[in-house]
Amino acid sequence: MKPIGNRAHLFKSARLEKLTLLSPRTFVTVWALLLPTIAWVGWRDVTLWQGVGLLAAGLVAWTLFEYAMHRYPFHLEAEQPVLRRLVFLTHGNHHVSPNDRMRNLMPLLVSLPVSALAWATNLALLGSSGTWLFLGWITGYVIYDLVHYACHQRPMRGGFGAVLKRHHMRHHHVDERGNYAVSAIFWDRVFGSRISSLRELACLTSISEDQ
Secondary structure, eight states, X not given: OOEETTEEOOOSOHHHHHHTXXXXXXXXXXXXXXXXXXXXXXXXXXXXXXXXXXXXXXXXXXXXXXXXXXXXXXXXXXOSHHXXXXXXXXXXXXXXXXXXXXXXXXXXXXXXXXHHHHHHHHHHHHGGGHHHHHHHHHHHHHHHHHHXXXXXXXXXXXXXXXXXXXXXXXXXXXXXXXXXXXXXXXXXXXXXXXXXXXXXXXXXXHHHHHO
């Protein structure tokens, strides 16, 4: 499906199409309220060190989830039209219009139901302490989405930010079959999917100059 202007068109319904868009201001506002609320809900359910351990485990779990989702479902080469359509809706449209600032963050239409399901799963497995594992996981998601947004919308010319951006731009402009990690880029080295080519440098320079 071709982009309309600088944006891939996903649905015929204008109302549904609007739900696929998310501004950074709305994203930050929603999660700045939700993360403390989740912490408050589970505040008395664990000791300090249990909470720290569960938070850390949740963060690590997110990084693996992020990598696996991006590498497999999001880049599934499906033959069935329904699956191809689903892949396009979930991620393919991002490769058609990678710098659409209103689609560089996961829409709440998707992130909130998935988050609720993940929280419920953690509670079912661990009881009330599962809230802290979920808090680490969902904090990892928020970090990931902010990093992803910055990679597409901010210059990130120095330090670790430049490393993250270069890693992700190689995924977009060198080979979509590599550099699947966004926030925890070491997983691409661990799983053998790291791109080491420098062919994208001209593209990166052009992107930075345009911002």
